[in-house]
Amino acid sequence: MEDETESGDDGRAAEAADKLVRATWGGTVVFVLTAGVAVLVEAALIVSVPVALLLFAIGVVTFAMAFLRSAGRSRSELVTVPGTYFLVGSAPAGVARSMRLALAVQVIVALATAAIRPFSGVAFGILVPMFGLGMIGLWGARHGRFEPRPVPAGPKRSRESG
DSSP states (O other), X not given: OHHHHHXXXXXHHHHHHHHHHHHHHHHXXXXXXXXXXXXHOXXXXXXXXXXXXXXXHHHHHHHHHHHHHHHHHTTTBOOOHHHHHSOTTTXXXXXXXXXXXXXXXXXXXXXXXXXXXXXXXXXXXXXXXXXXXXXXXXXXXXXXXXXXXXXXXXXXXXXXXX
């Protein structure tokens, strides 16, 4: 019976982890579409600017959530910044690759669209990679695998001479 509960917990954790990956790609796709259209049609800025600002806000919140969760986990695990925010050694290769690719797409699209229309609202897209970084951090903080923190030895006794 315990195995069923544990595997059920693992299944729910895997599903939650997959939802974060899908949400990251969903936000990335929405950003790419709205920024791309805004480059071509200035009237689309009415949609692309709020989308960019919303994704940035979500990124700030998820980054902070990841930081707090990581700080809590650091009491019992050796949580690292690269492991949390870039999934270095803390996530399955497929998840790490997918999340990093979404972040790379956000950076490339943000830079490209801002370069094409630098003095317009499209430039707000530069803020969007915070979304990708926050989502990666949240995945790492919630689902990343880190080594257990070693148990500290008791206080060393000083030897009395004499």
